[in-house]
Amino acid sequence: MDLSSLASPQALRGGSTGALGAHAARRRSVQLLRPRRPTFRCSVEAAKQQVQGTLAAEAARKECFGVFCTTYDLEADEKTKSWKKLVNVSVSGAAGMISNHLLFKLASGEVFGQDQPIALKLLGSERSLQALEGVAMELEDSLYPLLREVSIGIDPYVIFEDADWALLIGAKPRGPGVERAALLDINGQIFAEQGKALNAVASRNVKVIVVGNPCNTNALICLKNAPNLPAKNFHALTRLDENRAKCQLALKAGVFYDKISNMTIWGNHSTTQVPDFLNAKINGRPVKEVIKDTKWLEEDFTITVQKRGGVLIQKWGRSSAASTAVSIVDAMRSLVTPTPEGDWFSTGVYTTGNPYGIAEDIVFSMPCRSKGGGDYELVKDVAMDDFLWGRIKKSEAELIAEKKCVAHLTGEGNAFCDLPGDTMLPGEM
Numbered sequence: 001m002d003l004s005s006l007a008s009p010q011a012l013r014g015g016s017t018g019a020l021g022a023h024a025a026r027r028r029s030v031q032l033l034r035p036r037r038p039t040f041r042c043s044v045e046a047a048k049q050q051v052q053g054t055l056a057a058e059a060a061r062k063e064c065f066g067v068f069c070t071t072y073d074l075e076a077d078e079k080t081k082s083w084k085k086l087v088n089v090s091v092s093g094a095a096g097m098i099s100n101h102l103l104f105k106l107a108s109g110e111v112f113g114q115d116q117p118i119a120l121k122l123l124g125s126e127r128s129l130q131a132l133e134g135v136a137m138e139l140e141d142s143l144y145p146l147l148r149e150v151s152i153g154i155d156p157y158v159i160f161e162d163a164d165w166a167l168l169i170g171a172k173p174r175g176p177g178v179e180r181a182a183l184l185d186i187n188g189q190i191f192a193e194q195g196k197a198l199n200a201v202a203s204r205n206v207k208v209i210v211v212g213n214p215c216n217t218n219a220l221i222c223l224k225n226a227p228n229l230p231a232k233n234f235h236a237l238t239r240l241d242e243n244r245a246k247c248q249l250a251l252k253a254g255v256f257y258d259k260i261s262n263m264t265i266w267g268n269h270s271t272t273q274v275p276d277f278l279n280a281k282i283n284g285r286p287v288k289e290v291i292k293d294t295k296w297l298e299e300d301f302t303i304t305v306q307k308r309g310g311v312l313i314q315k316w317g318r319s320s321a322a323s324t325a326v327s328i329v330d331a332m333r334s335l336v337t338p339t340p341e342g343d344w345f346s347t348g349v350y351t352t353g354n355p356y357g358i359a360e361d362i363v364f365s366m367p368c369r370s371k372g373g374g375d376y377e378l379v380k381d382v383a384m385d386d387f388l389w390g391r392i393k394k395s396e397a398e399l400i401a402e403k404k405c406v407a408h409l410t411g412e413g414n415a416f417c418d419l420p421g422d423t424m425l426p427g428e429m
């Protein structure tokens, strides 16, 4: 069959289609991926449901979703001959609120640029399977030229296969009456399982961004369950906190927020996080030279950033979704593009060998710089004073306590959970 005779919808409407390097022809597809490994249930009813589910899945597997079923001759298009090799992005919690914003940003090229085709592999559960199909349909209806493949499924061992990026968003939200220790355990189990799956099937250089809360400790659990992957590649998302801090400084100083740089969030994505006004700059000048109100910086600013997520939940009735998606895009872009000279960004990373004296073997948000390509290094030339160090130690203590609660999930023996009573997740009020 002469594939070059097949025109894509994009080509027909004057847009571009993609060539995928060595892949002469690729099928754009929405595939429904079922678990590879058998699942066992006890009752006859459950067995019946499983059969019905499998039949539904089979039906869905056969059903093509419009443009994703079209086969293209990808090298026939002059415009896309120079496109890069396909990048695989796996996303958990893909039918959730954050993903509902994020997936469309990823597909539009906001992170990787307009010459980078991507495949989206979406992880859900039995409960979200229908919704996931809806997500795939909306992606299809968006006609993104860069989006070459979409697959949906409920088995991380399938969805994480060859992942270059894993964005781990799915987690049980903390509802009324759920103890933090219980949440650490419930969500920790999700991230232990997903760490194992990444370890088994993802690209050996996969970059993992953990968003689901409590994200620092979930990231620690995930990396401990993925011993064959570089621990350095695991991140806990604190970029939303960085963005929130920049916004508050800009408001106070009466400048637009692009004038704020060198903004570090230290520590846990919780109310112990430390927005660092000692090292941050406004128009290239130290914050304390521009904002002379130390009481505001130490109290109002710090507390506003720490509790921003909770205040938003009170207003909206749900947690930040759009701005979280934006911050995930920012976090990824900061890793794949060189950091502007003299600036840095915050991300929660594994503390091994950190130059600040923060406890080893936890995931802690720190200032980083990247040369692009997904790697990063810690910034060494930062100032420290008693106020900043005292706050950092409080967040460190909280993370060490969280780590003890999940020892059973990190392979470090029996869990013992005694969390500080005065600290919270950002969304708790």
Ligand SMILES: NC(=O)C1=CN([C@@H]2O[C@H](COP(=O)(O)OP(=O)(O)OC[C@H]3O[C@@H](n4cnc5c(N)ncnc54)[C@H](OP(=O)(O)O)[C@@H]3O)[C@@H](O)[C@H]2O)C=CC1
Pocket: 093, 094, 095, 096, 097, 098, 099, 123, 124, 125, 126, 127, 128, 169, 170, 171, 172, 173, 190, 210, 211, 212, 213, 214, 215, 237, 238, 239, 240, 241, 269, 319, 320, 321, 324, 427
């Ligand atoms: N780090 C950060 O800056 C921020 C982190 N967050 C966190 O991100 C996570 C996702 O937020 P958001 O997308 O708004 O949440 P949603 O509730 O919209 O989606 C979360 C998804 O998690 C999945 N999930 C996995 N396990 C469970 C479970 N046991 N019970 C219920 N749902 C489960 C569900 O998908 P499925 O059924 O497919 O598994 C659900 O779609 C939360 O943990 C939230 O606290 C939010 C804002 C900022």
Ligand SMILES: O=C([O-])CC(=O)C(=O)O
Pocket: 213, 240, 308, 309, 310, 319, 320, 425, 426, 427, 428
């Ligand atoms: O606690 C939540 O789910 C919300 C959250 O992380 C935030 O807004 O920073």
